[in-house]
Each structure stands twice: as C-alpha cells, then as structure tokens.
Amino acid sequence: MKKLILQAMLFGIFGMALPAAELDELNARRDALLAPAVLAEIGAADPLLGEWLAAQKRILANLEQAVRSDAEQAGSMKADYEYLLDRLAGEIEHAKTVPAIDESKVFNVKAFGAKGDGSADDGEAIRKAIAAASADTTGRRTVFLPRGRYLVRCIGPESGNLKLDKLRNLRIAGERGTEILLPGPLDVAVRILDCDNVGLKNIAFTYLKPPYTTGRIVGFPADDVMRIEIDPGMAAPTDPMFRQAQTKGLMRFYTPEVIPGSLRPFQSSIAPHQGAPEVTKVDDRTYDFKVNSFTPVSKHYAKGSHVAFYARTYGNHAVNNANSARTRLENLTLNTSSAMAVLNNASDRPFVVNCRIEALPGSFVSTSADGIYMRNISLGGLVRGNIVRHVGDDFMNIHSYVFPAVKAEGKTLYVKAKDWNLRNFAPGRRLGLLRTSAGQNGIAKE
Structure with missing residues (x-):
C-alpha cells in the first residue's frame, strides 16, 4: 500500500481565548495586504484577480469574528488565519512579479496546419501551437484559434482530446464563432494537470454525439x-x-x-x-x-x-482541472458531458467566469452529473456570471474531500496517497482532523 507520512503539529491552546494583541496583529497584516491601493493596483492589471482579492476581506472578517467568539477553537483558528494570510501574500507577490499574459501576442493555430473546417482533425496542429507557446521566451504565451470549427479527436482514454500537462503561464483563446468539436460521447475535452496559470477563454465545446x-x-x-x-x-x-x-x-x-x-x-x-x-x-x-x-x-x-x-462515467469530465493552480475558464460554452461539466480538484484558486453549460436545442438534458464541481480548493475560487442548466445532478457542488487516516503513531499520521491530491500535502499546508464512525478508517488493501 502506498503511504504518505505526515508529521503532525498541534496549534494553539484549547479552551483559552486568544489575546487581543495577537488578533490585532493579524488584522493589521490583513489590512496592509488588502489595502485599497494594493487592490486598485492589482485590479487595474487583472480585474478578475482584483475582484477575488477584494472578496477575501469578507472571508477574513468572518474568520476574525469566529476567533473572537470561540475560545475553545481560537488557537487553531488563529493558525488558519495566519496560514491564509501567508497564502494571500504569495498570490499578491505572484501578481506583482509574474507579468500578465499579453493576449495580443499569439501563436495562430492555422500557422501550424489547423483547418477549422469541422472535418479535418485539427488536434495535432493545436497541440503543436500549445507546445510552441509553452516554450516561447519572448512573451508570446497565447494560442489563438480564429473563428472556425476545429475537430479534435481523443489521443487516449487517460489523456483527453486536449491534454495540458505541466504548463505555466499560458492562454488558449478563441473569438466569437470559435468551436471545438468532440467526436466521442465519452471524451474528456480538456485535461489540465499539474499546471500553473493556464487559462481557456472564448471557446464553445460541442460534443457531436451526446452521451445519453x-x-x-x-x-x-x-x-x-x-x-x-x-x-x-x-x-x-x-x-x-x-x-x-x-x-x-x-x-x-x-x-x-x-x-x-x-x-x-x-x-x-x-x-x-x-x-x-x-x-x-x-x-x-x-x-x-x-x-x-x-x-x-x-x-x-x-x-x-x-x-x-x-452513458455515465466517473472520470470523463468535460473539463478536468486537477492538481493545478490559478486555472482560468472564461466565456466557455459546453453542450454535454458524460460526467461533470467542469471539475476543479486539488487546484488552488480556479476562476470559472461567464461560462455557459446547457443542452443543445432539441433536448432537455446536458451533463449526466454536476455542472461545476469544486473539491479540495484550499484558497477558494471565483465562480460568477455562469449559466448552468439541464444538468443531471447538482448545478454546483463545493466540498472538501476526506483523506482517511489509516494509522497513527505518536504525532505521525499515515494516510492513503493518490496522485491527484498530492498538492494538498505540500509542506506548510494546514490539515484538519475529524473523528469518523468506527470502521471507516481501517487499513485498506490496494
């Protein structure tokens, strides 16, 4: 059995209120990080990021109130507060040091052989353009799909039709009338894995054969x-x-x-x-x-x-964003999926904005499961302006996954390891421990 060993640290003194001076110090740091001038500067360069950061002020105000009102958990929640401030500081530093992607500097997929006629398989041409953009050092970090219908076949059941793997600071953008056609009803349109600051925008994803x-x-x-x-x-x-x-x-x-x-x-x-x-x-x-x-x-x-x-599947989500950070999905449309439409799993700070998930005319169903799913998103995300309907299950689902602790020795925990959740176990991450009913944490054979 694969095991991941965590050295546990206990924060705070249970049953004691947090000294006012310590909380005041955290609040002062919060107010400095999210000062109006900082938000204005970041928002001018990146409106969505500015909007997300402004929302953190409300979240941290709620956490401050919780620390004040719950003496028993005050020490632990103080550590949560510090942790979130550290993470926000990192996001602000990233925004100031990593240049915004200039979407006017593009690699046009037609220069790599894409036809956009709806019949030729343009997958390889698009993948070549993505490879060129990811290797570019001159600032051309956008792959552009002009108006057209691009047929993209699946390159393997574990890869999806477009696999974005270990990419950094990249955009894939279309325009009004840009459509990616997916021939297989069980296909994964886009698989985003181990990426940082990768985004897709202004693209309609159309499954040619609905999975139902x-x-x-x-x-x-x-x-x-x-x-x-x-x-x-x-x-x-x-x-x-x-x-x-x-x-x-x-x-x-x-x-x-x-x-x-x-x-x-x-x-x-x-x-x-x-x-x-x-x-x-x-x-x-x-x-x-x-x-x-x-x-x-x-x-x-x-x-x-x-x-x-x-034809319901469990891993064939139309957009499968896993183990990534700062993913952006903007102005996308999707007509169906054999699983969830958009899955964000163990992927910090995803943005899903102005997307549309609905059935094509002539049908009353689209996805077989949830519309937008947020799982293990420790920093939260920005989800707004989306139209989600005709789904088989929840319109939107947000929850934290339970990682079963299978064994404990002193201050060491043994938990099951899965490749898609290792981001959650990076050094410095906060973990919460909850009791479960008897029998739920037995060692499993794998």
Whole structure:
C-alpha cells in the first residue's frame, strides 16, 4: 500500500481565548495586504484577480469574528488565519512579479496546419501551437484559434482530446464563432494537470454525439420492466456507449409535465436512479428496460414520465482541472458531458467566469452529473456570471474531500496517497482532523 507520512503539529491552546494583541496583529497584516491601493493596483492589471482579492476581506472578517467568539477553537483558528494570510501574500507577490499574459501576442493555430473546417482533425496542429507557446521566451504565451470549427479527436482514454500537462503561464483563446468539436460521447475535452496559470477563454465545446438518450415511459410489461419510447432523433439505448460507460447506463426520471414553452420536464423525480438496466429492443423506437426492484416499478414511476438514460462515467469530465493552480475558464460554452461539466480538484484558486453549460436545442438534458464541481480548493475560487442548466445532478457542488487516516503513531499520521491530491500535502499546508464512525478508517488493501 502506498503511504504518505505526515508529521503532525498541534496549534494553539484549547479552551483559552486568544489575546487581543495577537488578533490585532493579524488584522493589521490583513489590512496592509488588502489595502485599497494594493487592490486598485492589482485590479487595474487583472480585474478578475482584483475582484477575488477584494472578496477575501469578507472571508477574513468572518474568520476574525469566529476567533473572537470561540475560545475553545481560537488557537487553531488563529493558525488558519495566519496560514491564509501567508497564502494571500504569495498570490499578491505572484501578481506583482509574474507579468500578465499579453493576449495580443499569439501563436495562430492555422500557422501550424489547423483547418477549422469541422472535418479535418485539427488536434495535432493545436497541440503543436500549445507546445510552441509553452516554450516561447519572448512573451508570446497565447494560442489563438480564429473563428472556425476545429475537430479534435481523443489521443487516449487517460489523456483527453486536449491534454495540458505541466504548463505555466499560458492562454488558449478563441473569438466569437470559435468551436471545438468532440467526436466521442465519452471524451474528456480538456485535461489540465499539474499546471500553473493556464487559462481557456472564448471557446464553445460541442460534443457531436451526446452521451445519453431520452424518452417516455409508455407501459410496464412486468413488475421489473419499464417500456420506454425513445424521443425522435435520440440514440438507441442499445448503443455501445452505454455498455462502455462505467455505470453501464444510468436512468434518471422526470415528471410527465413540462415547463411551458420548453422541452424541459417540470421537475426531476425523487425516486431512486436506476443503473445498468437490461435493455431489449421491441421496435425501432421502443425498448424494454429491466431493472432491479423489490417492488413493482409501476408503484414508483408513472406512464408519461420522462426518462434520461446516460452513458455515465466517473472520470470523463468535460473539463478536468486537477492538481493545478490559478486555472482560468472564461466565456466557455459546453453542450454535454458524460460526467461533470467542469471539475476543479486539488487546484488552488480556479476562476470559472461567464461560462455557459446547457443542452443543445432539441433536448432537455446536458451533463449526466454536476455542472461545476469544486473539491479540495484550499484558497477558494471565483465562480460568477455562469449559466448552468439541464444538468443531471447538482448545478454546483463545493466540498472538501476526506483523506482517511489509516494509522497513527505518536504525532505521525499515515494516510492513503493518490496522485491527484498530492498538492494538498505540500509542506506548510494546514490539515484538519475529524473523528469518523468506527470502521471507516481501517487499513485498506490496494
């Protein structure tokens, strides 16, 4: 079993209020770091960063109030306060020392052979332009995709259609009318891994084949069988993509009623999802779905109810941003995803701004899971101005992952290590320990 060993340090004296002078010192440092002149200077060069920094004042004010009101945890929260100030100081120093990317200095993908005609595979040309920009030392750090439709095929199941790996200070930008076409319904459009200050903007990502089909329940031939009529133009539920997906197909249910003037059902059903049904063709539009059910399915679902059947996967997020810092996603549009639309995992300070996630005309679903997911984001991010709808699960999901501690010896903790979360264990990072119910932290075989 891979193990990561952490030397634990205990901060603060529990049960004692923090001396006022110590808190005043932290507040003075906060006010100096986020002074109006500092915010104005940074905001002039980088409005989004200035907006994010201004929001930290409210967050730190809340933390100050918590320190004042909770004597038992005051020592620990003081360490949190110091830690956040150190991290913010680092971000401000980065903003002052790393030149802003001049997006007028570009590598045009058409100079590398991209056609932008919607039929030629432009993936290799775009990847060559990215390599040239990442190696440039003259200030040309932007890859530009002029108006056009760029077909980009997947280069491998673990790589995605565009893999941005270990890149620094880079932008990939389009303009109005720039579209990247993705031929595989289970493709990962963009995988961002171990990057710093990498951004994408002004690009529409369009999956040519959605990873789902939709229909309506028309009958119940047996207690564990639903007969479903597939909507016109939708894929057959026997399409290979459903068996290739990790869920082997996932059913979600919606009310028969629709929102007036739209294709969208009035609401999602609270009844459980159904996974990996056995699908049998009745005719060209009608299929029987046999599911696992202890009671007749007719007691849970009504005739006329809408059904979405997804080729649901767990790692094939359309934009998969992992173990990175300062990622920016601006003015992107996305029509579907077999998993989450945008995942930010163990990636500090991601910005997701003015993006649009919604189904194409003619359908009422887009992603099979969440729209925007924020996980292990220790500095928080900036998420605003986005339109997220037609998703199969949460519009937005924010949470901190639990890293199970499997063993403890004195002040040493042993935790499971995963490649995509090692950023969280960098020297100096703050960790919180919470008790869990018995049996949850047993040593697992891997």
